[in-house]
Amino acid sequence: xxxxxxxxxxxxFDWSIPFREPYLGWLITGVELTFxxxxxxxxxxxxxxxxxxxxxxxxxxxxxxxARVYVEIVRNIPGLFWLLFFYFVFPQMLPFGLTDIxxxxxxxxxxxxxxxxTVDNSAYVSxxxxxxxxxxxxxxxxxxxxxxxxxFQQIRYIILPMAFRTxxxxxxxxxxxxxxxxxxxMAIAAPELTWATQQVESITFRGLEVTFLATVFxxxxxxTLAIIMIRVERLLKIDVTSVTQMRT
Amino acid sequence: xxxxxxxxxxxxxLLACFISYAAAESLVDEVKKRGVVRxxxxxxxxxxxxxxxxxxxxxxxxxxxxxxAKRLGVKIERVLVDNKTRVAFLxxxxxxISLSNISVTNSRQEQMDYAEPPYFWTGKIFYAKKxxxxxxxxxxxxKIGVDQGSNAFIAAPQELAKYTNKKPEMLSFQNSAExxxxxxxxxxxxYSQDAPIMAAVAGSLGAEYEAVGGxxxxxxxxxxxxxxxxxDWRDKISFIFQDMLKDGTYEKLYQKWFGPKGxxxxxxxxxxxLSNTYGDMLYVWPD
Amino acid sequence: xxxxxxQLANWKFYLIGAYPEGPLTGLTLNIVLAVLSxxxxxxxxxxxxxxxxxxxxxxxxxxGLYVDVxxxxxxxxxxxxxxxxxxxxxxxxxLFWCAVISLSVYASAYQAEIVRAGILSVxxxxxxxxxxxxxxxxxxxKLVILPQAFKKMLPSFVSFFNSLFKSTSIVYIVGIxxxxxxxxxxxxxQPNRIYAAYICMALGFWISCYLLSFASQLLEKRLGILDxxxxxxEICRQDLVLLPLPKTVKRFLVTQK
Numbered sequence: 001x002x003x004x005x006x007x008x009x010x011x012x013f014d015w016s017i018p019f020r021e022p023y024l025g026w027l028i029t030g031v032e033l034t035f036x037x038x039x040x041x042x043x044x045x046x047x048x049x050x051x052x053x054x055x056x057x058x059x060x061x062x063x064x065x066x067a068r069v070y071v072e073i074v075r076n077i078p079g080l081f082w083l084l085f086f087y088f089v090f091p092q093m094l095p096f097g098l099t100d101i102x103x104x105x106x107x108x109x110x111x112x113x114x115x116x117x118t119v120d121n122s123a124y125v126s127x128x129x130x131x132x133x134x135x136x137x138x139x140x141x142x143x144x145x146x147x148x149x150x151x152f153q154q155i156r157y158i159i160l161p162m163a164f165r166t167x168x169x170x171x172x173x174x175x176x177x178x179x180x181x182x183x184x185x186m187a188i189a190a191p192e193l194t195w196a197t198q199q200v201e202s203i204t205f206r207g208l209e210v211t212f213l214a215t216v217f218x219x220x221x222x223x224t225l226a227i228i229m230i231r232v233e234r235l236l237k238i239d240v241t242s243v244t245q246m247r248t
Numbered sequence: 249x250x251x252x253x254x255x256x257x258x259x260x261x262l263l264a265c266f267i268s269y270a271a272a273e274s275l276v277d278e279v280k281k282r283g284v285v286r287x288x289x290x291x292x293x294x295x296x297x298x299x300x301x302x303x304x305x306x307x308x309x310x311x312x313x314x315x316x317a318k319r320l321g322v323k324i325e326r327v328l329v330d331n332k333t334r335v336a337f338l339x340x341x342x343x344x345i346s347l348s349n350i351s352v353t354n355s356r357q358e359q360m361d362y363a364e365p366p367y368f369w370t371g372k373i374f375y376a377k378k379x380x381x382x383x384x385x386x387x388x389x390x391k392i393g394v395d396q397g398s399n400a401f402i403a404a405p406q407e408l409a410k411y412t413n414k415k416p417e418m419l420s421f422q423n424s425a426e427x428x429x430x431x432x433x434x435x436x437x438x439y440s441q442d443a444p445i446m447a448a449v450a451g452s453l454g455a456e457y458e459a460v461g462g463x464x465x466x467x468x469x470x471x472x473x474x475x476x477x478x479x480d481w482r483d484k485i486s487f488i489f490q491d492m493l494k495d496g497t498y499e500k501l502y503q504k505w506f507g508p509k510g511x512x513x514x515x516x517x518x519x520x521x522l523s524n525t526y527g528d529m530l531y532v533w534p535d
Numbered sequence: 536x537x538x539x540x541x542q543l544a545n546w547k548f549y550l551i552g553a554y555p556e557g558p559l560t561g562l563t564l565n566i567v568l569a570v571l572s573x574x575x576x577x578x579x580x581x582x583x584x585x586x587x588x589x590x591x592x593x594x595x596x597x598x599g600l601y602v603d604v605x606x607x608x609x610x611x612x613x614x615x616x617x618x619x620x621x622x623x624x625x626x627x628x629x630l631f632w633c634a635v636i637s638l639s640v641y642a643s644a645y646q647a648e649i650v651r652a653g654i655l656s657v658x659x660x661x662x663x664x665x666x667x668x669x670x671x672x673x674x675x676x677k678l679v680i681l682p683q684a685f686k687k688m689l690p691s692f693v694s695f696f697n698s699l700f701k702s703t704s705i706v707y708i709v710g711i712x713x714x715x716x717x718x719x720x721x722x723x724x725q726p727n728r729i730y731a732a733y734i735c736m737a738l739g740f741w742i743s744c745y746l747l748s749f750a751s752q753l754l755e756k757r758l759g760i761l762d763x764x765x766x767x768x769e770i771c772r773q774d775l776v777l778l779p780l781p782k783t784v785k786r787f788l789v790t791q792k
Binding site: 306 | 561
């Protein structure tokens with residue numbers, strides 16, 4: 001007796017599961033940690049990426065070459081590798097006292113996740129910032145030089161603000177990627193959202209409900225971020241034109 | 249017209265994803281018709297199932313599965329499962345047998361059935377550096393690692409609650425080997441897992457570690473998992489396994505892996521058959 | 536250095552595992568996964584990419600929704616969906632194919648964006664000219680627009696292939712023995728050699744990715760790269776009517792062009 005059914009689900013959805021304790025607690029911690037990891041990584045990789053980009057555009061070899069080597073190494077190795085590396089290998093490389101301090105710290109997995117994602121993301125950010133720096137017209141730099149600003153001041157006050165305005169869209173995209181990549185932290189037992197869904201699945205054998213909620217969460221946040229980026233972009237463009245109008 | 253042809257194909261393809269045949273017959277017939285039995289094994293828990301130095305997929309479970317398929321007279325298709333999917337895949341019938349060090353527990357009973365008898369005796373231990381903890385009481389408030397999907401996540405805090413009021417901090421890893429590495433590096437204070445698995449994972453490093461207090465808690469049984477509500481199939485597997493117990497095939501397999509000359513020699517007897525004592529054949533149903 | 540040479544003696548395990556006696560594992564598996572999924576993804580990517588540029592809204596919106604949803608979901612969750620959900624609807628397939636499908640779905644959304652950017656980079660006049668010679672839209676797309684677009688898409692494809700290849704390492708989480716898992720297995724077997732195992736793992740990825748990125752850089756210089764990464768969800772006023780949201784929120788969500 002074979003019968004053909006459309007959508008023959010071998011699964012009874014029980015939507016009360018995500019709202020039961022302790023599962024709800026895990027999920028809420030997961031959401032908090034996901035935000036924390038994404039936010040800290042974004043800020044750190046912006047800093048690191050900008051410094052790397054400035055180093056890469058520098059004329060001095062001892063600044064230029066290390067930055068280029070770093071980017072070449074990081075860009076060609078998966079982000080997951082860096083997470084595993086920072087969790088399992090990095091503490092062992094440190095001098096004796098630090099190894100133990102890091103290993104005993106309860107939330108070292110979160111720190112390792114942040115470090116790993118930052119290393120991965122900063123290489124990409126530096127690529128983006130570098131194109132931004134190169135896109136700044138020579139005339140502006142010459143103007144800055146002629147007003148008597150030194151090299152640091154030129155970068156800080158003239159070049160970087162102009163560069164950031166042009167690279168806003170790709171930077172936003174990168175940050176959304178980074179937000180999504182925070183889910184990789186489950187590989188190193190950091191209790192973020194994806195880890196929480198898997199934990200619920202492994203205890204109750206009913207993971208689809210929580211996985212669904214998590215997917216909705218990721219999609220919602222990514223799209224909201226994307227839309228905010230579009231708004232910001234539009235605002236900035238108006239800003240740019242008004243600046244040029246003022247000058248002429 | 250051409251474009252509508254393409255879209256018809258696409259729509260059919262999409263629909264095909266959602267159409268499935270609901271099988272009302274028992275797995276006994278289905279497997280025979282298919283000629284293939286799908287057996288789920290993990291690959292991260294030596295000695296039961298793991299990847300060896302040469303990259304082969306071996307272990308006690310794997311060889312047991314092979315033997316069962318041979319006796320069913322069909323080919324074997326090994327499906328990779330992990331601690332999280334070994335039960336879920338049975339429940340949604342992606343596999344016919346789950347042989348992946350599954351402890352028989354009450355909560356799993358709702359999702360699956362077990363063939364009779366269980367094939368391995370075991371117990372969980374708290375594994376920690378030698379001399380670090382004297383008894384389970386010292387483990388209160390410490391960091392305890394478990395496998396994600398292992399019932400130790402529930403059993404370990406329950407056990408510790410008997411001795412101390414301080415709740416342990418639970419961390420769950422993707423597999424025992426990662427957990428043991430974390431234990432070795434001091435990221436967790438103790439790792440809770442079944443004793444034979446822990447011994448095999450630690451390997452030669454095992455000399456530096458011990459079971460806290462020498463205690464085995466939550467003694468358990470590994471069972472051969474079969475899908476729920478298919479008694480024909482369950483009986484078939486049960487009888488095949490009991491035949492293996494009777495004619496000594498199981499004993500040979502056990503000696504190969506856990507005997508004094510085996511790959512992972514074990515001092516404790518983990519067979520379901522208590523040899524040379526009263527009730528020898530207790531776990532095999534009489535004819 | 537001694538450790539490293541010792542590890543390199545394991546080269547067969549890193550590269551192909553126990554193949555041909557056992558299943559194919561290691562770096563080759565990563566390459567196979569990436570090649571298979573980019574090929575399948577390309578097929579669907581063209582369908583969705585062309586669909587997104589269609590002037591018919593009943594084609595454009597579903598395609599746009601698909602691309603937006605997939606691009607905003609982490610790859611790990613896409614893999615889990617196929618891993619846990621496919622069996623629930625009764626589709627039975629080996630884990631390897633589960634991974635191929637989820638990677639293909641992921642790739643198809645990104646490739647749809649590449650295709651769309653490629654099509655948009657062809658001047659509108661080309662389409663008009665083709666239509667005026669009496670071609671149907673389908674013919675014009677196939678014979679005039681896509682061949683021109685493909686030339687511009689090539690560097691983006693190579694650079695996306697590079698990123699997809701790196702993403703294949705994620706499948707290790709569901710238990711597939713790729714290069715990452717191989718490195719972890721070896722590092723756990725000999726915890727004292729952990730550095731060497733990780734260096735080997737990194738080298739395997741680095742060499743293959745470096746060659747690829749070298750190729751993509753060459754192509755990029757010659758042909759220029761398209762902007763497929765930028766993240767512009769296409770939410771239209773019509774789609775929003777159905778959502779139970781306050782008006783101010785809706786106005787904020789709509790992207791005007």
